[in-house]
Amino acid sequence: MNAKARVARLVDSYLTEVSRDRNLSLTKFQVLAEALPDSARTSDDGLYRALDSYLKAHPTLSEHERKRLCRVMDCQKLSIDACMHAAQNERLPLRVVVQVLFSEQVKISNALANTTLKEGVGVESHQYQPPVLTNWKTLLEGTPQSFQEGWTAAKKDINTLKFELETIKTKYLELQNDMDNLQKQFDKLMLKQKHTSP
Structure with a gap:
Protein backbone atom coordinates (compact mmCIF):
# COMPACT_ATOMS: atom_id res chain seq x y z
CA MET A 1 0.00 0.00 0.00
CA ASP A 74 -17.65 7.74 -5.48
CA CYS A 75 -20.08 4.83 -6.00
CA GLN A 76 -17.77 3.31 -8.61
CA LYS A 77 -15.07 2.85 -5.97
CA LEU A 78 -17.19 0.62 -3.71
CA SER A 79 -16.57 -3.12 -3.41
CA ILE A 80 -19.32 -5.63 -4.19
CA ASP A 81 -20.03 -6.14 -0.48
CA ALA A 82 -20.26 -2.39 0.19
CA CYS A 83 -22.58 -2.01 -2.81
CA MET A 84 -24.84 -4.80 -1.60
CA HIS A 85 -25.05 -3.08 1.79
CA ALA A 86 -25.64 0.34 0.21
CA ALA A 87 -28.36 -1.02 -2.08
CA GLN A 88 -30.38 -2.01 1.00
CA ASN A 89 -29.45 0.97 3.17
CA GLU A 90 -32.61 2.97 3.88
CA ARG A 91 -30.58 5.87 5.29
CA LEU A 92 -29.17 6.67 1.85
CA PRO A 93 -31.07 8.91 -0.56
CA LEU A 94 -32.76 7.00 -3.40
CA ARG A 95 -30.56 8.76 -5.97
CA VAL A 96 -27.45 7.25 -4.34
CA VAL A 97 -29.00 3.76 -4.18
CA VAL A 98 -29.78 3.97 -7.91
CA GLN A 99 -26.21 5.11 -8.69
CA VAL A 100 -24.76 2.29 -6.57
CA LEU A 101 -26.90 -0.32 -8.31
CA PHE A 102 -25.99 0.96 -11.77
CA SER A 103 -22.26 1.17 -11.13
CA GLU A 104 -22.13 -2.27 -9.52
CA GLN A 105 -24.19 -3.89 -12.24
CA VAL A 106 -21.87 -2.46 -14.90
CA LYS A 107 -18.75 -3.59 -12.98
CA ILE A 108 -20.02 -7.14 -12.45
CA SER A 109 -21.25 -7.46 -16.04
CA ASN A 110 -17.88 -6.27 -17.36
CA ALA A 111 -15.97 -8.57 -15.02
CA LEU A 112 -18.07 -11.56 -16.08
CA ALA A 113 -17.77 -10.74 -19.76
CA ASN A 114 -13.99 -10.24 -19.51
CA THR A 115 -13.47 -13.41 -17.47
CA THR A 116 -15.58 -15.46 -19.87
CA LEU A 117 -13.91 -14.10 -22.99
CA LYS A 118 -10.34 -14.30 -21.60
CA GLU A 119 -10.59 -17.73 -20.01
CA GLY A 120 -12.86 -19.31 -22.63
CA VAL A 121 -15.01 -20.81 -19.87
CA GLY A 122 -18.13 -22.45 -21.29
CA VAL A 123 -20.60 -20.04 -19.68
CA GLU A 124 -22.50 -17.66 -21.87
CA SER A 125 -22.41 -14.77 -19.40
CA HIS A 126 -20.85 -12.44 -21.98
CA GLN A 127 -24.25 -12.49 -23.66
CA TYR A 128 -25.83 -11.16 -20.49
CA GLN A 129 -27.90 -8.03 -21.04
CA PRO A 130 -28.54 -6.05 -17.83
CA PRO A 131 -32.08 -4.78 -17.25
CA VAL A 132 -32.55 -1.07 -17.69
CA LEU A 133 -34.03 1.12 -15.00
CA THR A 134 -36.78 2.61 -17.10
CA ASN A 135 -37.36 5.57 -14.81
CA TRP A 136 -33.78 6.38 -13.78
CA LYS A 137 -33.76 9.69 -15.64
CA THR A 138 -37.01 10.74 -13.98
CA LEU A 139 -35.61 9.77 -10.58
CA LEU A 140 -32.31 11.55 -11.01
CA GLU A 141 -33.41 14.69 -12.85
CA GLY A 142 -37.16 15.04 -12.45
CA THR A 143 -39.38 17.28 -10.38
CA PRO A 144 -40.96 16.05 -7.12
CA GLN A 145 -44.20 15.36 -9.03
CA SER A 146 -42.53 13.29 -11.74
CA PHE A 147 -40.47 11.59 -9.05
CA GLN A 148 -43.68 10.41 -7.34
CA GLU A 149 -45.13 9.26 -10.68
CA GLY A 150 -42.09 7.17 -11.50
CA TRP A 151 -41.54 5.79 -8.01
CA THR A 152 -43.66 2.61 -8.22
CA ALA A 153 -42.14 1.43 -11.50
CA ALA A 154 -38.65 2.44 -10.37
CA LYS A 155 -39.05 0.46 -7.14
CA LYS A 156 -39.83 -2.65 -9.19
CA ASP A 157 -36.76 -1.97 -11.35
CA ILE A 158 -34.57 -1.54 -8.26
CA ASN A 159 -35.77 -4.87 -6.86
CA THR A 160 -35.04 -6.48 -10.25
CA LEU A 161 -31.54 -4.99 -10.19
CA LYS A 162 -30.93 -6.29 -6.65
CA PHE A 163 -31.95 -9.78 -7.77
CA GLU A 164 -29.75 -9.51 -10.87
CA LEU A 165 -26.78 -8.38 -8.76
CA GLU A 166 -27.18 -11.40 -6.48
CA THR A 167 -27.39 -13.72 -9.51
CA ILE A 168 -24.33 -12.16 -11.14
CA LYS A 169 -22.38 -12.32 -7.89
CA THR A 170 -23.18 -16.04 -7.60
CA LYS A 171 -22.14 -16.65 -11.23
CA TYR A 172 -18.94 -14.67 -10.69
CA LEU A 173 -18.03 -16.77 -7.63
CA GLU A 174 -18.74 -19.96 -9.58
CA LEU A 175 -16.50 -18.77 -12.41
CA GLN A 176 -13.78 -17.86 -9.92
CA ASN A 177 -14.03 -21.34 -8.40
CA ASP A 178 -13.85 -22.97 -11.85
CA MET A 179 -10.82 -20.86 -12.70
CA ASP A 180 -9.07 -21.87 -9.44
CA ASN A 181 -9.77 -25.55 -10.15
CA LEU A 182 -8.43 -25.24 -13.71
CA GLN A 183 -5.30 -23.52 -12.39
CA LYS A 184 -4.73 -26.35 -9.85
CA GLN A 185 -5.16 -28.98 -12.58
CA PHE A 186 -2.76 -27.10 -14.84
CA ASP A 187 -0.16 -26.80 -12.05
CA LYS A 188 -0.42 -30.55 -11.32
CA LEU A 189 0.00 -31.33 -15.01
CA MET A 190 3.06 -29.09 -15.28
CA LEU A 191 4.59 -30.67 -12.18
CA LYS A 192 3.92 -34.18 -13.51
CA GLN A 193 5.45 -33.26 -16.88
CA LYS A 194 8.50 -31.81 -15.11
CA HIS A 195 9.10 -35.07 -13.22
CA THR A 196 8.58 -37.34 -16.25
CA SER A 197 10.70 -35.32 -18.71
CA PRO A 198 14.36 -36.44 -19.02
Missing part, protein backbone atom coordinates in the same frame (compact mmCIF):
# COMPACT_ATOMS: atom_id res chain seq x y z
CA ASN A 2 1.48 3.38 -0.97
CA ALA A 3 1.72 6.37 1.38
CA LYS A 4 -1.39 8.12 -0.02
CA ALA A 5 -3.52 4.99 0.41
CA ARG A 6 -2.30 4.57 4.00
CA VAL A 7 -3.21 8.19 4.78
CA ALA A 8 -6.64 7.69 3.14
CA ARG A 9 -7.25 4.62 5.31
CA LEU A 10 -6.24 6.54 8.42
CA VAL A 11 -8.51 9.49 7.51
CA ASP A 12 -11.46 7.18 6.81
CA SER A 13 -10.95 5.39 10.15
CA TYR A 14 -10.80 8.76 11.90
CA LEU A 15 -13.97 9.89 10.08
CA THR A 16 -15.77 6.72 11.21
CA GLU A 17 -14.84 7.49 14.82
CA VAL A 18 -15.77 11.20 14.81
CA SER A 19 -18.94 10.64 12.73
CA ARG A 20 -20.65 9.35 15.89
CA ASP A 21 -20.30 12.78 17.51
CA ARG A 22 -23.73 14.41 17.27
CA ASN A 23 -22.10 17.86 17.40
CA LEU A 24 -20.01 17.26 14.27
CA SER A 25 -21.48 19.45 11.56
CA LEU A 26 -22.14 18.21 8.05
CA THR A 27 -19.74 20.82 6.64
CA LYS A 28 -16.88 19.70 8.92
CA PHE A 29 -17.45 16.07 7.96
CA GLN A 30 -17.40 17.01 4.26
CA VAL A 31 -14.24 19.11 4.61
CA LEU A 32 -12.46 16.20 6.34
CA ALA A 33 -13.66 13.68 3.76
CA GLU A 34 -12.69 15.90 0.81
CA ALA A 35 -9.28 16.84 2.25
CA LEU A 36 -7.67 14.00 0.29
CA PRO A 37 -7.29 13.96 -3.51
CA ASP A 38 -9.46 11.43 -5.40
CA SER A 39 -6.37 9.41 -6.34
CA ALA A 40 -5.58 8.69 -2.65
CA ARG A 41 -8.54 6.33 -2.24
CA THR A 42 -8.42 3.20 -4.36
CA SER A 43 -11.63 2.10 -2.61
CA ASP A 44 -14.35 4.19 -0.96
CA ASP A 45 -15.46 1.40 1.41
CA GLY A 46 -13.92 3.13 4.44
CA LEU A 47 -15.53 6.41 3.46
CA TYR A 48 -18.87 4.66 3.01
CA ARG A 49 -18.60 3.19 6.54
CA ALA A 50 -17.90 6.68 7.93
CA LEU A 51 -20.77 8.17 5.92
CA ASP A 52 -23.20 5.49 7.08
CA SER A 53 -22.07 5.99 10.67
CA TYR A 54 -22.68 9.74 10.31
CA LEU A 55 -26.19 9.11 8.94
CA LYS A 56 -26.95 6.79 11.90
CA ALA A 57 -25.78 9.40 14.41
CA HIS A 58 -27.67 12.24 12.66
CA PRO A 59 -31.12 10.80 11.80
CA THR A 60 -32.72 14.27 11.52
CA LEU A 61 -30.77 15.26 8.37
CA SER A 62 -32.99 16.48 5.56
CA GLU A 63 -33.05 14.77 2.14
CA HIS A 64 -31.01 17.66 0.71
CA GLU A 65 -28.38 17.30 3.47
CA ARG A 66 -28.14 13.54 2.95
CA LYS A 67 -27.63 14.05 -0.79
CA ARG A 68 -24.96 16.68 -0.04
CA LEU A 69 -23.20 14.29 2.34
CA CYS A 70 -23.22 11.43 -0.19
CA ARG A 71 -21.48 13.58 -2.82
CA VAL A 72 -18.16 12.94 -1.03
CA MET A 73 -18.35 9.25 -2.05
Whole structure:
Protein backbone atom coordinates (compact mmCIF):
# COMPACT_ATOMS: atom_id res chain seq x y z
CA MET A 1 0.00 0.00 0.00
CA ASN A 2 1.48 3.38 -0.97
CA ALA A 3 1.72 6.37 1.38
CA LYS A 4 -1.39 8.12 -0.02
CA ALA A 5 -3.52 4.99 0.41
CA ARG A 6 -2.30 4.57 4.00
CA VAL A 7 -3.21 8.19 4.78
CA ALA A 8 -6.64 7.69 3.14
CA ARG A 9 -7.25 4.62 5.31
CA LEU A 10 -6.24 6.54 8.42
CA VAL A 11 -8.51 9.49 7.51
CA ASP A 12 -11.46 7.18 6.81
CA SER A 13 -10.95 5.39 10.15
CA TYR A 14 -10.80 8.76 11.90
CA LEU A 15 -13.97 9.89 10.08
CA THR A 16 -15.77 6.72 11.21
CA GLU A 17 -14.84 7.49 14.82
CA VAL A 18 -15.77 11.20 14.81
CA SER A 19 -18.94 10.64 12.73
CA ARG A 20 -20.65 9.35 15.89
CA ASP A 21 -20.30 12.78 17.51
CA ARG A 22 -23.73 14.41 17.27
CA ASN A 23 -22.10 17.86 17.40
CA LEU A 24 -20.01 17.26 14.27
CA SER A 25 -21.48 19.45 11.56
CA LEU A 26 -22.14 18.21 8.05
CA THR A 27 -19.74 20.82 6.64
CA LYS A 28 -16.88 19.70 8.92
CA PHE A 29 -17.45 16.07 7.96
CA GLN A 30 -17.40 17.01 4.26
CA VAL A 31 -14.24 19.11 4.61
CA LEU A 32 -12.46 16.20 6.34
CA ALA A 33 -13.66 13.68 3.76
CA GLU A 34 -12.69 15.90 0.81
CA ALA A 35 -9.28 16.84 2.25
CA LEU A 36 -7.67 14.00 0.29
CA PRO A 37 -7.29 13.96 -3.51
CA ASP A 38 -9.46 11.43 -5.40
CA SER A 39 -6.37 9.41 -6.34
CA ALA A 40 -5.58 8.69 -2.65
CA ARG A 41 -8.54 6.33 -2.24
CA THR A 42 -8.42 3.20 -4.36
CA SER A 43 -11.63 2.10 -2.61
CA ASP A 44 -14.35 4.19 -0.96
CA ASP A 45 -15.46 1.40 1.41
CA GLY A 46 -13.92 3.13 4.44
CA LEU A 47 -15.53 6.41 3.46
CA TYR A 48 -18.87 4.66 3.01
CA ARG A 49 -18.60 3.19 6.54
CA ALA A 50 -17.90 6.68 7.93
CA LEU A 51 -20.77 8.17 5.92
CA ASP A 52 -23.20 5.49 7.08
CA SER A 53 -22.07 5.99 10.67
CA TYR A 54 -22.68 9.74 10.31
CA LEU A 55 -26.19 9.11 8.94
CA LYS A 56 -26.95 6.79 11.90
CA ALA A 57 -25.78 9.40 14.41
CA HIS A 58 -27.67 12.24 12.66
CA PRO A 59 -31.12 10.80 11.80
CA THR A 60 -32.72 14.27 11.52
CA LEU A 61 -30.77 15.26 8.37
CA SER A 62 -32.99 16.48 5.56
CA GLU A 63 -33.05 14.77 2.14
CA HIS A 64 -31.01 17.66 0.71
CA GLU A 65 -28.38 17.30 3.47
CA ARG A 66 -28.14 13.54 2.95
CA LYS A 67 -27.63 14.05 -0.79
CA ARG A 68 -24.96 16.68 -0.04
CA LEU A 69 -23.20 14.29 2.34
CA CYS A 70 -23.22 11.43 -0.19
CA ARG A 71 -21.48 13.58 -2.82
CA VAL A 72 -18.16 12.94 -1.03
CA MET A 73 -18.35 9.25 -2.05
CA ASP A 74 -17.65 7.74 -5.48
CA CYS A 75 -20.08 4.83 -6.00
CA GLN A 76 -17.77 3.31 -8.61
CA LYS A 77 -15.07 2.85 -5.97
CA LEU A 78 -17.19 0.62 -3.71
CA SER A 79 -16.57 -3.12 -3.41
CA ILE A 80 -19.32 -5.63 -4.19
CA ASP A 81 -20.03 -6.14 -0.48
CA ALA A 82 -20.26 -2.39 0.19
CA CYS A 83 -22.58 -2.01 -2.81
CA MET A 84 -24.84 -4.80 -1.60
CA HIS A 85 -25.05 -3.08 1.79
CA ALA A 86 -25.64 0.34 0.21
CA ALA A 87 -28.36 -1.02 -2.08
CA GLN A 88 -30.38 -2.01 1.00
CA ASN A 89 -29.45 0.97 3.17
CA GLU A 90 -32.61 2.97 3.88
CA ARG A 91 -30.58 5.87 5.29
CA LEU A 92 -29.17 6.67 1.85
CA PRO A 93 -31.07 8.91 -0.56
CA LEU A 94 -32.76 7.00 -3.40
CA ARG A 95 -30.56 8.76 -5.97
CA VAL A 96 -27.45 7.25 -4.34
CA VAL A 97 -29.00 3.76 -4.18
CA VAL A 98 -29.78 3.97 -7.91
CA GLN A 99 -26.21 5.11 -8.69
CA VAL A 100 -24.76 2.29 -6.57
CA LEU A 101 -26.90 -0.32 -8.31
CA PHE A 102 -25.99 0.96 -11.77
CA SER A 103 -22.26 1.17 -11.13
CA GLU A 104 -22.13 -2.27 -9.52
CA GLN A 105 -24.19 -3.89 -12.24
CA VAL A 106 -21.87 -2.46 -14.90
CA LYS A 107 -18.75 -3.59 -12.98
CA ILE A 108 -20.02 -7.14 -12.45
CA SER A 109 -21.25 -7.46 -16.04
CA ASN A 110 -17.88 -6.27 -17.36
CA ALA A 111 -15.97 -8.57 -15.02
CA LEU A 112 -18.07 -11.56 -16.08
CA ALA A 113 -17.77 -10.74 -19.76
CA ASN A 114 -13.99 -10.24 -19.51
CA THR A 115 -13.47 -13.41 -17.47
CA THR A 116 -15.58 -15.46 -19.87
CA LEU A 117 -13.91 -14.10 -22.99
CA LYS A 118 -10.34 -14.30 -21.60
CA GLU A 119 -10.59 -17.73 -20.01
CA GLY A 120 -12.86 -19.31 -22.63
CA VAL A 121 -15.01 -20.81 -19.87
CA GLY A 122 -18.13 -22.45 -21.29
CA VAL A 123 -20.60 -20.04 -19.68
CA GLU A 124 -22.50 -17.66 -21.87
CA SER A 125 -22.41 -14.77 -19.40
CA HIS A 126 -20.85 -12.44 -21.98
CA GLN A 127 -24.25 -12.49 -23.66
CA TYR A 128 -25.83 -11.16 -20.49
CA GLN A 129 -27.90 -8.03 -21.04
CA PRO A 130 -28.54 -6.05 -17.83
CA PRO A 131 -32.08 -4.78 -17.25
CA VAL A 132 -32.55 -1.07 -17.69
CA LEU A 133 -34.03 1.12 -15.00
CA THR A 134 -36.78 2.61 -17.10
CA ASN A 135 -37.36 5.57 -14.81
CA TRP A 136 -33.78 6.38 -13.78
CA LYS A 137 -33.76 9.69 -15.64
CA THR A 138 -37.01 10.74 -13.98
CA LEU A 139 -35.61 9.77 -10.58
CA LEU A 140 -32.31 11.55 -11.01
CA GLU A 141 -33.41 14.69 -12.85
CA GLY A 142 -37.16 15.04 -12.45
CA THR A 143 -39.38 17.28 -10.38
CA PRO A 144 -40.96 16.05 -7.12
CA GLN A 145 -44.20 15.36 -9.03
CA SER A 146 -42.53 13.29 -11.74
CA PHE A 147 -40.47 11.59 -9.05
CA GLN A 148 -43.68 10.41 -7.34
CA GLU A 149 -45.13 9.26 -10.68
CA GLY A 150 -42.09 7.17 -11.50
CA TRP A 151 -41.54 5.79 -8.01
CA THR A 152 -43.66 2.61 -8.22
CA ALA A 153 -42.14 1.43 -11.50
CA ALA A 154 -38.65 2.44 -10.37
CA LYS A 155 -39.05 0.46 -7.14
CA LYS A 156 -39.83 -2.65 -9.19
CA ASP A 157 -36.76 -1.97 -11.35
CA ILE A 158 -34.57 -1.54 -8.26
CA ASN A 159 -35.77 -4.87 -6.86
CA THR A 160 -35.04 -6.48 -10.25
CA LEU A 161 -31.54 -4.99 -10.19
CA LYS A 162 -30.93 -6.29 -6.65
CA PHE A 163 -31.95 -9.78 -7.77
CA GLU A 164 -29.75 -9.51 -10.87
CA LEU A 165 -26.78 -8.38 -8.76
CA GLU A 166 -27.18 -11.40 -6.48
CA THR A 167 -27.39 -13.72 -9.51
CA ILE A 168 -24.33 -12.16 -11.14
CA LYS A 169 -22.38 -12.32 -7.89
CA THR A 170 -23.18 -16.04 -7.60
CA LYS A 171 -22.14 -16.65 -11.23
CA TYR A 172 -18.94 -14.67 -10.69
CA LEU A 173 -18.03 -16.77 -7.63
CA GLU A 174 -18.74 -19.96 -9.58
CA LEU A 175 -16.50 -18.77 -12.41
CA GLN A 176 -13.78 -17.86 -9.92
CA ASN A 177 -14.03 -21.34 -8.40
CA ASP A 178 -13.85 -22.97 -11.85
CA MET A 179 -10.82 -20.86 -12.70
CA ASP A 180 -9.07 -21.87 -9.44
CA ASN A 181 -9.77 -25.55 -10.15
CA LEU A 182 -8.43 -25.24 -13.71
CA GLN A 183 -5.30 -23.52 -12.39
CA LYS A 184 -4.73 -26.35 -9.85
CA GLN A 185 -5.16 -28.98 -12.58
CA PHE A 186 -2.76 -27.10 -14.84
CA ASP A 187 -0.16 -26.80 -12.05
CA LYS A 188 -0.42 -30.55 -11.32
CA LEU A 189 0.00 -31.33 -15.01
CA MET A 190 3.06 -29.09 -15.28
CA LEU A 191 4.59 -30.67 -12.18
CA LYS A 192 3.92 -34.18 -13.51
CA GLN A 193 5.45 -33.26 -16.88
CA LYS A 194 8.50 -31.81 -15.11
CA HIS A 195 9.10 -35.07 -13.22
CA THR A 196 8.58 -37.34 -16.25
CA SER A 197 10.70 -35.32 -18.71
CA PRO A 198 14.36 -36.44 -19.02
